[in-house]
Amino acid sequence: MSDATCRRPLRISLPKGRLADDVARHLRAGGLDVPDFSASRQLTLRTADGTQEYIQSKPTDVPTFVVHGGADIGFSGLDTLREEGVDVLEPFTLPIGIxxxxxxxxxxxxxxxxxxxxxxxxxxxxxxxxxxxxxxxxxxxxxxxxxxxxxxxxxxxxxxxxxxxxxxxxxxxxxxxxxxxxxxxSRVVIIVNRSASRLRENEVNRFLGCVRPGSPGA
Amino acid sequence: MNTENTLPAGGARRPEATNRRHLPLGVREYLWQDARLRQQLETAVNRTFRTWGYNTVILPMFEFGDMLTTRTHAATHDRLYRFLDMEGRTLILRPDMTAAVARLVGTRLAGMEGPFRFCYAGSVFRHEETSGLEYQQEFRQAGIELVGSADAMADAEILACMAAGLNACNLSDFRIVVGHADYYGGLLDALGPQPSDARQLRWAMHRKSEHALARFVESCRPSPRQRATLENLLTLQGADVAGLLERAAGFCLNRRMESALRNLRELTELLDAYGILERVTLDLAEYRNLEYYTGTTFEFLLPDSAAVAGSGGRYDGLIGKFGRSRPAVGGILHLDRLVRAVHANQAPQALSPKPPLCLVGQTKSGVALESIGKLRQQGLDIVVHTDPLSESGILDMGRSLEARVVADWCDQTQFFHVLACALPEYVGPMDLSRFEQLLEGLQRTELSVPEQSTTRMAGDDV
Incomplete structure (x- = not known):
């Protein structure tokens, strides 16, 4: 399976600032082990099981990280995404940051x-x-x-x-x-790198399953 | 003409370009190891293509604009490089190779029976939209076209042959995303939407946006069956090819969609026979240029690279626009992106010229040059310095070039004087035949500083 060939954990880009708390709360409600950036000065933090790595950046940089594959998945406002104009997948929106x-x-x-x-x-x-x-x-x-x-x-x-x-x-x-x-x-939209959606299909789908509004836990 | 309002060439808005290293955005310049690497990749890929029976074709760099644009590039005509010839006719720099092959086959080869297998390598030029990913204007491609067969066997051959090309570059960790123009085309037939609606559907498919798809479904008021197809469209993708094809069959709305699935089923069986089915991701919501592609479409992806490494598809309608119609399928690999993929697997490397086997100080002797010429014919690389240098000067030069042997020719003795050698016991004067033996021996044993270059590739004859 393709996922096995990838060398690093699934990387998720989170926005700092206005949306940070809402996004983190939504992810935790979906059962995801989102690390607490306020407790650390590090810019990348891994989950305890090592399967995911979270990065935090300026909201306007989230689409940039995702389109270039620096992160596989990101959380962005639709406003920021349209302003940045990058070519990424945007499977669904979340009822936050409205x-x-x-x-x-x-x-x-x-x-x-x-x-x-x-x-x-x-x-x-x-x-x-x-x-x-x-x-x-x-x-x-x-x-x-x-x-x-x-x-x-x-x-x-x-x-x-x-x-x-x-x-x-x-x-x-x-x-x-x-x-x-x-x-x-505008509201928060989950964005996915085009190649990552193919090369890490299973990991990405599992993650999306946890975050999708209406999924158990979310 | 009112010259007062005419700006000098280049415009007066920018300061004079004082930085001469500056290149236009989107072109590439390779040096030394990097240049060698791209050439090795191109050679490896092309050699593979030739072993599958593809014949090299060399195509013009530019053609008449009306020949290509109206027939093949209506959708992308604003991204072409245009200029005028002496008579004021529009020329375009080739935006791809496939159209040129189609023109060639449709016109000059119209009288011949097929099938034809062509391969090529070269640059194509497009103003690429800045989707934020990469800005490229010159693309180096190596590609193949199989003309004259409508059988799925031809599609499978193209995919398997391109896969073999990547394997020959040691880039075997690829993924192939396969779609089909008729699944989406058939869906459009069934819905019969207005053009603006179709754009919305394409956007939803392109961005895999459930949100945009739901909006489209609301606006086009589909029948319950159509609704079920649309609502499941974005789920018809993944690596479970057999399962997907079975599920997709339940959502067919007409013959065209059914025939797309039949064609894909046949193709996947053949890809299994070629041993590459496990590399395939199927995507029935894949939308690519419909004016061009009439059947299977595909993309090659490499790990840790966001840009596609290769792409292609079946274009049964294209050749008929130039002359005698024939079915055809083909694809290209992006050589610049293969270079990046190889680099991604390595630590960064300082660039330097390739060390020669031997550096010889300036000599104008016919005897010496003839002897050196013979050695070069055997594939040994020997640099003859063109300017006079002292003995210590030529030694310094040899060290900086990392030559394995540094020698001077002595006109009086008619001997080569070896000043430095990877095998120190050979330092000293020697006659022509011993000198030749020494270099041949060194080349064979490769006693040198190991070459910094990359892994050896199948086509490594550069």
């Missing part, structure tokens, strides 16, 4: 037909995702990259609108912005 990516701006923009605007400027950290969406909507927009505090852009005149992640909407409200349109409904 949020949406929205187009937002000052309330006056509610009545504006964006298709008619000549030079719309939009600040976002999701430049690829936003550009793709504007193209699909037939809206001409100039996308400006920001790495954080995106709400500042319309307040300072840097941009007309923003495309950003919305969880509760409170940050928008506090800055006098309103949601204008839904761009993407």
């Amino acid at each position: 949020c949406r990516i929205s187009l937002a701006g000052p309330p006056a923009w509610r009545d504006v037909d964006l298709h008619l605007k000549d030079h719309l400027r939009v600040a976002t950290k999701y430049t690829r995702l936003a550009s793709d969406w504007f193209v699909s909507q037939g809206i001409n927009a100039e996308v400006i990259k920001l790495n954080g505090s995106v709400e500042l852009a319309p307040l300072t005149g840097l941009s007309d609108l923003i495309v950003d992640l919305v969880e509760t909407g409170r940050t928008l409200q506090a800055n006098g912005l309103v949601e204008l349109q839904h761009v993407l409904d």
Whole structure:
């Protein structure tokens, strides 16, 4: 069987930050022995039985690790996955990390037909995702990259609108912005390296079986 | 033309390219051991192909654009390298070899009976989409095409022959993923969806996304039988080939899907006979270029490599677009990726030129050069230094090249003076015939510093 020829344990890439706790809780509920990264300074940790190795990285790097085969399986937000645009398998989503990516701006923009605007400027950290969406909507927009505090852009005149992640909407409200349109409904998605799904079929399927929503334990 | 608005060649946006080591993205440059390795792999693969009766064909690097694009590359036409000839006609750098073979067979060989077996090696050029995995524009391929047989035996031969090629490179740990264009094609026939819907289904199949598939199922309102097929589509993959084929039979919606399974059943029996069935993963939700492939499709994977090592399939419709129609099947191996696979199995290695057997100081003597010429004909590699050097200079040069013998020719005595030798007792003057014996002996016994190069391969005649 092919799985026997692989030299290292199945490697799973977990995101740091916002999604870390939810993902770890979901995996443990599925009966997986996820090591506790907060108790160690190591970046890779193996399970007690040595069959799995977990790595933790910036959420935006999870798809990169998986597409290159640095990890076989990863947990990513759909927002991050679409932004990174990598070619991986995405068998199913999990009911965690639920949020949406929205187009937002000052309330006056509610009545504006964006298709008619000549030079719309939009600040976002999701430049690829936003550009793709504007193209699909037939809206001409100039996308400006920001790495954080995106709400500042319309307040300072840097941009007309923003495309950003919305969880509760409170940050928008506090800055006098309103949601204008839904761009993407995001949640955690499990991603699998294309080759690993063939070369480590059994291990991957066993792992997916533990994580699949609705499976016993999960 | 308004020259004021015309930028100088290369554009003024970038600073002058001062770094001359800079290459365009996606091309490869190999030195020394690496170059030798790729050549060895290419030789090993091609030698294997020839032992299966495949004849080398040499194909042009570029062709007329309208010849290839409209017939074969409609789906990928935006990824081709185009340029113009003197008369303004569009030329394209070959994006693959199969289309050129199809053109050749469909036109020049139309009058001959088949079957034809062709093998080739060379570069093909494509703007590869940056799927995040790898950016490549020049691909070195070695491939085979078997033209004139519609029998599953031909598909099996291609797979077995490519497998033998990988074995000859000591890369025997491969996996073959086999799919069939007619299973998906038949499913599309049965559903009869709008083109945009088909795109959604293809996306779901490509990403193995249950989520996207469920959305497609909702949108296309299938009959209960169609629904069952669709909902199980992503589960029809794995290494349990026999079990899968049996299960898939329950989800056939028409003759086309049934015939795909019949064809795959026959193929897997033959792959079993060839002894490679245990390497096969079946995937009925595999979707590959449908304009091109009409039957089995396949990919070769190597461990610890995310990029496919080889691919191919049956293309019964292609040759007919150029002339007399014939069934055909073929596949290619990506030589650059085989190089990487070999490297993945080794510790990194410092690159250096291959040490010559012998370094001779500058000599213009016809007698000496004739003697050296004779030795070279026997396959001994001898470097004659082209510039004058002192004795210590040529010794230093010999050490840095790691030559096994360093010698100077003495015009007065008509002797070779051996200055350094792997067998120190031979240092000193000697006549032509003793010198020749020494080098032949050294070559035979390989008493040298063992060559750092890789494992010897079946085609190791470089």
